[in-house]
Amino acid sequence: MGPMLKLLSQRIALGILLLLAVSVVIFSGTEMLPGDLAQSILGQSATPEALANLRADLGLNEPAYVRYFEWLGGLLQGDLGTALSNGQAIGPQIGKRLGNTLFLASTAAVVAVPLAIFLGLVAVRFRNRWPDKLISGATLASISLPEFFIGYVLIYFFAVKWRLFPSVATVYDSMSFLEKLNAIALPVTVLTLVVLAHMMRMTRAAILNVMQSAYIETAELKGLSAFKVIARHAFPNSISPIVNVVMLNLAYLVVGVVVVEVIFVYPGMGQYLVDHVSKRDVPVVQACGLIFAAVYVVLNLIADIVAILSNPRLRHPK
Amino acid sequence: MRIPISALIGLILTGGFFLVAVFAPFIAPYGMAEVVGDVWEPSSAEHLMGTDNIGRDLLTRLIYGGRTTIFIATLATALSFTLGSFLGLSAAVLGGWVDQVMSRLVDLLMSIPSLIFALVILSVMPVTIPILIIVMGLLDSTRVYRLSRAVAVDINVMDFVEAAKLRGEKLRWIIFREILPNALSPLVAELGLRFIFAVLFLSTLSFLGLGVQPPASDWGGMVKENKEGIVFGIGAALIPAAAIAILAISVNLVADWVLNKTSDLKGGRGG
Numbered sequence: 001m002g003p004m005l006k007l008l009s010q011r012i013a014l015g016i017l018l019l020l021a022v023s024v025v026i027f028s029g030t031e032m033l034p035g036d037l038a039q040s041i042l043g044q045s046a047t048p049e050a051l052a053n054l055r056a057d058l059g060l061n062e063p064a065y066v067r068y069f070e071w072l073g074g075l076l077q078g079d080l081g082t083a084l085s086n087g088q089a090i091g092p093q094i095g096k097r098l099g100n101t102l103f104l105a106s107t108a109a110v111v112a113v114p115l116a117i118f119l120g121l122v123a124v125r126f127r128n129r130w131p132d133k134l135i136s137g138a139t140l141a142s143i144s145l146p147e148f149f150i151g152y153v154l155i156y157f158f159a160v161k162w163r164l165f166p167s168v169a170t171v172y173d174s175m176s177f178l179e180k181l182n183a184i185a186l187p188v189t190v191l192t193l194v195v196l197a198h199m200m201r202m203t204r205a206a207i208l209n210v211m212q213s214a215y216i217e218t219a220e221l222k223g224l225s226a227f228k229v230i231a232r233h234a235f236p237n238s239i240s241p242i243v244n245v246v247m248l249n250l251a252y253l254v255v256g257v258v259v260v261e262v263i264f265v266y267p268g269m270g271q272y273l274v275d276h277v278s279k280r281d282v283p284v285v286q287a288c289g290l291i292f293a294a295v296y297v298v299l300n301l302i303a304d305i306v307a308i309l310s311n312p313r314l315r316h317p318k
Numbered sequence: 319m320r321i322p323i324s325a326l327i328g329l330i331l332t333g334g335f336f337l338v339a340v341f342a343p344f345i346a347p348y349g350m351a352e353v354v355g356d357v358w359e360p361s362s363a364e365h366l367m368g369t370d371n372i373g374r375d376l377l378t379r380l381i382y383g384g385r386t387t388i389f390i391a392t393l394a395t396a397l398s399f400t401l402g403s404f405l406g407l408s409a410a411v412l413g414g415w416v417d418q419v420m421s422r423l424v425d426l427l428m429s430i431p432s433l434i435f436a437l438v439i440l441s442v443m444p445v446t447i448p449i450l451i452i453v454m455g456l457l458d459s460t461r462v463y464r465l466s467r468a469v470a471v472d473i474n475v476m477d478f479v480e481a482a483k484l485r486g487e488k489l490r491w492i493i494f495r496e497i498l499p500n501a502l503s504p505l506v507a508e509l510g511l512r513f514i515f516a517v518l519f520l521s522t523l524s525f526l527g528l529g530v531q532p533p534a535s536d537w538g539g540m541v542k543e544n545k546e547g548i549v550f551g552i553g554a555a556l557i558p559a560a561a562i563a564i565l566a567i568s569v570n571l572v573a574d575w576v577l578n579k580t581s582d583l584k585g586g587r588g589g
Contacts, residue, residue, distance in 0.1 A: 251431075
């Protein structure tokens with residue numbers, strides 16, 4: 001086994017360990033209540049029989065670690081448990097919604113990533129001049145704006161005043177791909193705006209860092225055009241930091257999607273999670289929470305692996 | 319000392335928001351939950367910003383809502399800072415397995431997105447203001463821990479700390495008298511960013527219906543209350559959302575300035 005393969009399998013094993021630990025944290029997050037879960041779900045006025053029934057349903061008579069291993073065992077066999085609110089299996093309900101959410105997030109990524117990298121290159125090319133300043137200003141604004149502000153401003157103008165796009169992003173199976181894209185145009189725009197500036201800014205920083213190297217000076221001195229220096233010499237060396245930035249922002253997309261789905265009433269995982277938090281449907285919340293956290297962990301793991309693959313210096317740790 | 323114009327604007331606006339929050343009952347023209355007009359009236363001399371979804375004065379709601387938002391965000395930030403910086407500084411000074419255990423635990427907590435984790439916890443907890451403050455403060459203290467530990471590790475190896483240790487000073491002295499004063503400036507700059515994060519986080523939770531519960535309301539909750547109006551072309555929900563944005567931007571301007579100033583003090587880095 002080559003050293004590279006060994007390093008990668010180590011990283012992946014570490015990732016799996018982290019996922020297990022995350023499942024413990026998510027599970028114990030719902031165990032932190034000082035009182036009794038059944039009481040908190042049913043409220044103070046619940047009858048003793050109803051409480052006893054719910055306790056038996058939830059398996060609360062068993063110790064926590066037994067329930068954890070039962071839950072984990074179910075998860076590993078693809079059984080996400082049963083929702084308290086309607087008594088149905090969670091797995092099939094989540095399946096379709098997960099697909100919708102991934103569709104929304106990946107469309108946003110397809111728009112945002114190339115745009116951010118291109119604008120990052122532009123910012124470096126015109127460093128400290130107005131395009132660069134504009135980008136800095138936009139970054140400051142975009143980390144300060146809540147998603148729902150951008151979302152409702154867009155709905156107000158594009159959906160209500162000018163009637164260009166629907167204000168509610170409904171998608172169903174019989175829609176054609178283009179119809180679906182039209183339906184999710186506004187949520188995708190919000191998600192893009194939310195991650196764009198940050199991604200741009202970090203791309204800029206990564207390339208500027210490389211620009212200070214000696215080989216860039218050589219390239220400049222031999223008379224290459226500024227854009228060529230960036231595209232041929234600076235960019236390949238900043239792939240690893242940029243991939244890192246992209247992955248971090250994709251991970252952020254996963255969270256941003258929760259709010260955006262609620263704004264646009266989009267039938268995805270985020271909306272499903274939020275609905276069931278207010279219904280205190282613990283099994284659903286645990287399952288959704290774990291899926292969101294797992295996507296986040298896996299994206300970070302991929303960033304790690306790409307960084308190792310693209311940077312020879314990281315392949316041989318001392 | 320010259321204050322740049324952007325920081326000055328930020329300072330004035332931030333100060334204004336805090337003053338309004340403190341003196342809300344004296345400034346607000348009506349009572350917080352008082353129904354004073356029709357549903358979603360446009361702005362008029364009696365109601366400068368119009369009325370909300372059940373006919374309460376929007377300006378009044380905005381003033382009280384700001385009070386709730388700023389109050390909760392301030393307390394949550396205070397909690398996360400006290401806890402995070404104390405644990406972070408202790409970890410750096412103690413080192414060894416204490417540091418390892420705490421750092422790995424923080425790594426683990428940070429590998430779960432805060433919003434998702436908060437939703438998981440709030441699904442079993444009663445959503446009250448003290449619980450919100452504690453949950454937000456605890457989740458955010460992991461970020462403060464990271465920063466303060468990183469800063470303190472550098473300071474911990476300096477000669478004056480070494481001297482204090484050799485003098486036989488106790489842990490408390492080393493943390494509060496030797497390290498904290500030198501770690502203060504990056505921490506203060508971070509304070510602003512954490513406060514913004516708390517404001518945005520609280521607003522998001524309330525917008526999702528899982529933060530401040532009615533009849534009390536913060537800015538995020540006001541957006542939720544008035545969002546149905548948007549499809550009829552009524553912009554009432556945009557006003558509290560804009561207030562959040564303005565507060566966040568002004569605090570950001572101040573934090574940016576403090577950050578630049580403190581890095582200048584250390585030999586012009588990043589200047």
